[in-house]
Amino acid sequence: MWEYEHSIETSVPATALWDRWSDIATWTEWNAGIVGIEVDGPLAPGTTFTMTPPDGDAVRMTISEVVAGERFTDVMDAGDFVVTTVHRLEPVAAGRTRVVYRTEITGPAADQVGPELGPAITADFPDVLAALVAVAAV
Secondary structure, three states: OEEEEEEEEEOOOHHHHHHHHHOHHHHHHOOOOOOEEEEOOOOOOOOEEEEEOOOOOOEEEEEEEEEOOOEEEEEEEOOOOEEEEEEEEEEEHHHEEEEEEEEEEEOOOHHHHHHHHHHHHHOOHHHHHHHHHHHHOO
16 A cells, blocks of 8 residues: 655635535646546535546546545546545644645555555645645635
């Protein structure tokens, strides 16, 4: 298994952050790692979406879990490995919110694929979280 987690704290209300997350079709407005997105429904378990990064290699994912206002999980199943990303909002002291992205790569090929693919997937997490906070603050 390969894993990585990045988080930031903000004074932006969790409701504002959740509003941006739950509108999947608009992720390209604040996530520079996505140049195109197609989604087949709302942020709900079973909804699938295809993200196209700047390199053009589209990735199809499925929402596997949603706890409204708190977290959602998306999964990309490649057969011999699975990429799971959990997006969480955690309350912290003084009305602040911790925004967390956690990615795990599991499956038979995880030890081989993870060290190369994992950092490629997660390299922009600091920028993505900062952009999410910035757009939600408006």
